[in-house]
Structure formats: structure tokens, C-alpha cells
Amino acid sequence: MRKIFAFTASAFALSALTLSAEASPTYVDNFRLVDHERVSHELYYYQDAPAIVLMTVTADSDFSVRAIEALAELRDEYAAEGVRFYLINPDATETRTEMSDAMAAAGVDMPVLMDARQLVSESLALETTGEVLVINPRTGFQLAYRGPVSGQVDGRGRTPYLANALDALIAGDNVEMASVDMRRGDSVVLPHANTSLHQSISYAEDVAPILVERCGGCHVAGGIAPWELADYETIQGWAPMIREVIRTDRMPPYFPDFDHAGTFYSENELSPEEARTIVHWIEAGAPRGEGEDPLLDALEPLPEWPLGEPDYIVEVTPFDIPATGILEYEYPTIPNQMEEGRWLRATHVRPGSNQGVHHVTSGYIQNRNAAVDEIEGNLPSGSVGSYTPGQNPQEFHEGVGTYLSPGGAFRFSMHYTTFGLEETDRTQVGLYFHDEPPELIMRSTVIGDSNFVIPAGEENFHITSYTLFPADAELYTLYPHAHYRGKRV
Template sequence: MTVDNFMLVDADLGGHELYRMADKSAIVLITQMNGCPISRSQAPAYKELQQQFAGKNVEFMMLNSSLQDSREAVQAEAKEAGYDMPVLMDSNQLVGESLGVQRTAEVFVINPKTWQVVYHGPVDDRSDYGGGQKKVEHRFAADALTALLAGQPVQQASLQSKGCLIDFPAKAKPQKISYAHDVAPILEKNCVSCHQKGSIGPFAMDNYAMVKGFAPMIREVIRTDRMPPYNADPHVGKFSDDKNLSAKDIKTLVHWIEEGAPRGDGPDPLAAKPHVAQEWPLGKPDLILNVPAYTIPATGVVDYQRPYVLNPLTEGKWIKASTVKVEQRQAVHHLLTGYLKEVPADGKANESRWGVSVGGYAVGAESEVSPTNVGTYLPPGGAVGLQAHYTPFGKEVTDHSQIGLYFYKPNEKPKLVLHNSVIVDNSIVLPPNDPRHKEVAYLEFAHDALLYSAFPHAHYRGYAADLWIRYPDGKEKLLLSLPRYDFNWQRDYNFAEPIKVPAGSKLIAHFIYDNSKENPANPDPNKTVVWGDQSWEEMFYTAIRYRWADETSDRFVNYDEALNQGRIFGMLDDNIDGKIQRTELKGQVGDNLAKYFDLIDKDHDGSLDKAEMAEAMKMMGGFRRRQAATPAPAPGAGAGSGQPGAGKGGR
């Protein structure tokens, strides 16, 4: 049996893609289900197997295909039973079905060089009810691993396991799936908006023949969770723009393809009418700003470009939505904006002078739409500053991107004011050959707020990201989890209901980076990586959109500057204890502070508190301003305020 690629999330919200483990010597999957006494009794044998092959480049994981087991329940079971390996949640049963799983305690030994299952059976001859008291005579899984690592054939490749039966309803009673009535409507609802003429999909889903031809690829991108490109884990939070397929739709598509993608009876809904992408997905904009044309060379490194465009408005407008229409998608990493009260005399739209954002784009991003009755005020005159990151891709091209703005009408002025900020850490240091390096930073709110969305951003080594809130009483809640961050598909994740952020709360972001050879996008796994503008360097950046609870469009507050002044403290306080120890200083930021640590530490307690850091920032004013104006890689991160007259950003 050959194992097809898949990506599953474990009970602790870690993402695991099978084919990224190609450099392993062997991969072991063990089936599990909560409450099964055989699985529990085998826990010591599993641990013994792990210990026997420790240091031999063998990956051990468990597979839970049980429909009744929740992630939280599996977490508790793993802790109680003593399972010392990730438990992958096969909630849709697609991996278990394709492997032919029937019971718990089935061990699959996989050869990553061929992706063949070289052994399928029990871990040893104790795998039975009450088997834990028996003396081991045959260590089947260990023998199979020993043979595989030695390059020898496995003597007993398949044995019957005696675990608890796992229910696979789709296998027991397969349903007849209709292309016309079941499959095409799913594609039209979830896929055609990108896979149509003039849109970003590589092919158009405009008839059955096209879908049939790409059916194997469709199955693969669904099983690896690459499509649809919405990386928020469906078990964490609710989102107004959720593009994840439902479990039912996932199984319908995959099962239909595995049946041979039959045409069946009925008309072809995808061919019934033409599907052509609109020039502007939100309709004709009220104002179009033309980004100055830029010719991107075929090769080399392009520094950030910082042009500007004049603001043609003669009266202020409240922005409802914006769309950045990028012409050269292969070359444009991001386009960001910020209002400038005055036209730059030097011709450069430096971010330190930015005010409110009028929209932005990063790879894969979509339009920015304000929540109902919430807006951002764009004053008249001045200019709109731009930050453009272009990446050569082997062909010289000229980009003519545009920004479309949509305004509230004068008689529908929004009551609430949208703000933007960012949780940032430019002190990050990624060790070489580390597949799971973790970094943390936070932003502390001194006033009540409501959080609307989050936009995590990293570069090629980004592996996973999340966002938590820690309330003033110390309780924490997970708001957003991306078990697999995808550089190619970056976006705002808009909460279905605004998240209340009481005064004294912290928004805590984590990023996990894969700086190893397992990462196919990694330019150099042997390099220590720090913060940098270019994609082969790295970033830690989570842009957020929020509003202050006591602010209206008729009553403005000025809380953003104080909020953003806390960024440096939040990026250095890695253990989130309200103090910065010398051991927490790293990167360029840490190196600069370390030089003056004893001078800043007024009470000589070996750490820096917020008051000491505030004083230090005054002393290091120039340094602080440079860090506060760190180039933003994510849309909407440039503005500290959406108020009338806002002329200086809070970054």
C-alpha cells in the first residue's frame, strides 16, 4: 500500500503534513480511540518502541479517526494513558479510510523513500484484551523498523490486530454521489470565485471535463488542507468570512473523486452559465488611486519602494472598504498605505509619518471591508504614502497596481471608528536546522476595546501562528489558530462577533518557524535567521483591527500612542511576567538594550519593569522611533487612528 499525502492537526493544534517528513528514516502511525482498553494497555509498549528507536530519525504519531472523540477529550485521554506522541485528529476519517483502518492499536510503519506501508499490524503479541500481563515473544513493529532501517525486507508485513473496532460509516454504507446535484454546487459555492476566467486560480472550473481532469489534484489539495486557502482551524473561534469547507462537503468531494469522479446524470451546472471574474470584486470604486508604475527586474534584490500619490479629495470621507488590485501577483509581496498630512518634500513616504491606512495587500489577501457601522476617516488633501515590496521572479515586468476605495455616503456616517495596530517582534532569532522554533510577543490594552480581526504575517519559514487573549484575572482564551501558516495565502481573519478586550488585557501572538530542511520553501536551513525585510529573512507580525469601546465618530479618544509605545516591552517580555530579564534580550533590539541594562535598571533588581523601560525609551528616543516605524508587511497595520485629522501613525 502507498500512502497519499495528507495534513492533519493534532490534539494540541500542531499541524503535520506527511510528505514534509520525507527526510525521516521511518514514520510510524498507531491508531487510537478514547476509552479503548487495548490502546491504553499498549501505551508502555509504544513508549518502549519509541525509546528503542530514539535518535534514529523515526517519526512517531498516533491517528484518531473516531467520530465521537473531541480534541479536548483526546488531550485528556493522551495525558491519562501516557501517550508520548502527537495524536492526529482524522475528524473526516479520510486518512483512516485510505489506510484501511479497522481497529485501534494498528501500527503502520511507512517508508518515506517510497511512501509504502512496509508493516501493518500490532506492536507485539500482547495486543489483546488482558494482553498486558503476557510475556512478549514477538515484537512485530520493532522487527519491521529494524529491517527497514537496515535496508532489508520486512519478514511479516501484515498481521491481524485485535484492537477495538472503529466505525467508518462511509465505508459501511457508501452513498451514491451525483456530480450535478452534489459536487458541482459545492465547487460553485466555494471554488469558482477564484477558479474562473480572469481570476487567480490556475484553471477555470467551467465544466465537468475540466473538473474531472484536475480531480486527483483537487483531492490532494483538500487532503493537505491547501484549498480552500483559509488556514484558521475550524475548531477554534468563529469567523464571518470562514472559507473552510464543511466536513460534509470535504467528504463528498473526496469520496466522489475516489469513486472515479463519475459524470452521472443531469445537466452540468458549471457549464450552464459563463463565470468571469469582475474587475473589482466589490463593484466600481468611489475613488481609484494609481500606484506609481514600477519596473521589477528579472533578478536581484529590490529594496522597499516608498512612493506616494496625491490625495485628490477636497473633503474628508469615511472609508467603508478598500481593494488593492495587483497587476503582477508573482512579483508583489505587499503594498501598504498610510495617509500623509503633507506631501513629502523629499519624495519619500516614510512610514514614521503615516496616519490612517487606506488599504493594503499581501500575498493572497482580499479586499478589506469594515464591520457594519464602523469606518476609517480619510482627510482631504495631503497624500497617501505607499510601501511596496517587489520580488523578482525571473522575468522583467512592470507593475501598475491600483487601490480602489469605497466610502460611506454623507447621510450614513458610521458611528464607530476603526483602528489598526500590530503585535510585532523584530528581536526574533531562528536557530539553524530547528524545525519548530517558537517566538512570542504581546500588546497590552489600557482601555476597553473590541477586536474585529487579526492578520498573521511571517515569511518562508513561518510554520504556524496563533492569537490568545489573557484577561486581567490571568485567564486565557485562544482566539485564532493557524496550525499551518501558508506564506502564499495571507489574509485577515474576521471574527463573527467582536472580541471584548477589557482594560488590562493582553493580546498574545505566537509564531512557530520551520528553519529545517523539512521546509521545502526554506532558502537555507543552515543559517541563523533574524528579522529582515526580504522574504528569505523573517518576520513576526500580527496586524489587528479594533475599536475603542468608549469612542464614537462624534467623540474621539487618543489611546493609540500609549498602546503602541508598549510594543517593545511586549516583544522582549517572552515569559510575560511584566519584567524583562537580561536573558530575554536578543536580536538587534536586545543587543542595544543590553549595552545600557545596568544603567536602565534603576532599582538594581536584575530586571526592567515598565517604568524603567519607559524612561529608557525617552533616553533612547531616536532608537525608539526607528523601532516604532518598523516597515509593515501586513495590510492595515499602518494606522494608529481612523480619526479625522489623524496625520501621524502610531507605529
């Protein structure tokens, strides 16, 4: 049976309690989850907090509502101390809308982290609603307390276990983990947490096919990723990092909101089942198992031009990247040498320096003096392709194109970063044309604002930008881009 541990004498001691047999983790690994308001939260971002409080809730648990109200009182009391308070919903069947309604009914404003994959809930060994975990960032995200918001009522009143734990951490005391039995609460169901079954996950039949399908576009010879899906030994070596980037949802780099109905073009996200398969296999020790290694011949090296030889190649002005320093954006303009207008159907931006090119955006400067021929009116500028690490060639939908008038020019925004070595970038842009004019014109525009100052210490500075559509339009692509200071779009 699991026994309680106690804080040192400078904090408080607990009476002897017997807990469940399920072992609790000592430390909490990094994770990232989106809350019921669609805001992303990553654990390691809050390493400067004196404590992080996490409580299990579900929308259909009456006990959760009462526990939320009790926790909210403590949140208000400790807000000035910098303690972070969060709720976590481990029920994969509940939606954000249901959780929002439950929070509104409770009259409490507190982030509810939605753990649809249940990987975080499994690693925390969550068992009941209303269970509180206190994490100590100052000791490597060690668990300092596990149990209810407050203890059982006895002759001396209700013991404020959670408040005592927070007081100890805020004071900087040496705190060991303390556990208090949960006498109440609704059970948390984690149907995939049976670790004995994880040993049966097959590398050859279950894991490798997912890696090829979801990761093979970048982790291949000639791809943008820093290593290749070469064989089992490679995957085994990268296994801890693979687990980390799945738990923080950094890989695959695809971030649409799947809580909305409908499907996405070129969808490349891991399903909850696929994510669990890979992580459970790694947590089981990443066993090789039986069968041939599918990675040995699953992926062919990427050709220079995956869409075939381009109809026209734009040579971007070479740029010498220094070994160190912060670089301003470069805006090279390249004249269009084509003598006739063409309709663009696909582009491929191929950086000359994979490490030095952070991103590329583009536009086309139409020649306003040229005859428009069959094209009515003046066309706005259109993109001739963009690039971020991991981005594949861009093909327009059938019947859609961007017009490039003769005598115009290509204009690029080049963002370079230093990486410790000098290198010359020679980015190329391959263009592919329609044989006939398309039905729809593809236009692009930037919806953004660069004229603002974030106040010192402001954690959630919100900016609204807009554009006015002159006519009905069909939206094909959204390209959020805000670097490290951006946290939500």
C-alpha cells in the first residue's frame, strides 16, 4: 500500500493515512494542453512560479463543482504570490463546450486543461475528481502534495493540507512529497493506462507505419528534419525526444483546432490513438519485437524538386549569413524575365541554408503598365510561395491560380538566423504554371500589426487586426506567424 510522506518540520506533518496501491509519480514531465477557452499551456513555461496547482475535474461530476469552488477561494488568496492554478479534465469524451458550461454553472474562471489523449492524466496517475496535485518548479517539477483541497474534519476542525503545502513552498522550505487519501470524488476512467498491454505494442506493425505516414515527409534524406527515419536503432535513440515532442504537441507541426466539425486539407496531425501508441511503446522501453524493420526501405530520398522540374526558377539574391548576431530581415526584389503572363498553380521554396533560413514569404509586384489582355481590371499582388521549416511544396486547388504579369517582379521577405557557422544562402523558388487560365484567382494578404509595445510584465497582451474583403471569397489557407512572443491565434 502507498504510505504518506511528510513535509519537513518547517512545514507541517501529516497523520498516518493509507492510500491506494497505485504508485504516484515523484516528478512531472513536461506537457502542453489546450484549455476549454482554446488557450495553450505548457508546464515548463511556468518554471518561475513558486508552485503550480492542478486539480482533476469533469463536467458531469457534482463533486468537481464543489471542489472547484473551494479551489477558487484559495486561488484568490494566493494570486498575489504567483501560484498558478489549473484544472485538468481527463475525460476524452467531454467537449470544451460541456466544460465551459460546467465552469459557468460554478461561476468560476479558471483554465481547464483538456487531456483528450489522456497521456498526461495517465502519467499523473489520476484516480478521482477533486484530487489536487501541487508541483514544485524549483526542484525540477517535483510533486510536493497530492490529495484533497482540505483534509477530513476532526475535533480540531478541517486540516488545510493544500494551503499548508503552498505556504511551505512560498516560504522556500525544503518540502518532501505529502499524500493524503481521497475519501470522496468520482472515479477517473483511463482505459488505456494498463501498462502490461503496452508491452504488446509492435514496432514493426504498429509504430513504424505511423512514423512513416505522419513524419516521413520531413524525416527523410533530403528533408528538412535534422534526422532521418532510417531504422529501428535511430528511433530507439530518439525515443525520449519523440515522447517529449508528442506530449508537448510540437510534432507533427500541425495545429488546427480539431474540436470543430469538418476535415482539413493535407491533415497531418496524430490522432489520439496514434499518439498513445507511440508514447506507450516508448514508455514500455521501445522494444524491437519481431518482424522486418519497415523503415529500412519505406522512404525514398526526396528529390530536389518533388513536383518535378519547375517551369521557371527564381534565384533569390544570395545572402552571406554570419556565424553570430541578430539579423534584420532582407527584402530582395527579383525582376520577372518571362515575356508573357502566366498563371501560377504550384510553388516550391527551397532554402539554400536549411539551418540559416528561418522563413520566407513572398509577393508579386504586377506590372501596371502591361496590357491586361483577357484579365479584367488590375490584379492585387499574390504570393509566389512561402517557407517555414517542415513546409512542403505548395499546390493550389484545382481551378485556382495567381497571375504573374510580364515585366513585374518577385519580392521576398527573408528571415535569417545565425547558428554558429558562416554560410551563404542561395534560396531558389520553383514555379509551376497552368496551361489554361483558372476559374478562380488566388490572392493573399497579411493581416497583422507591427506597431505595438508589449507592457513590461504583461502575460496576455492581445492584439486585433483585420482586413476588409471587397467581395465574397473562399478562404484556403491561414498562416499564423508570431515567433516566440506569440502564444495564441
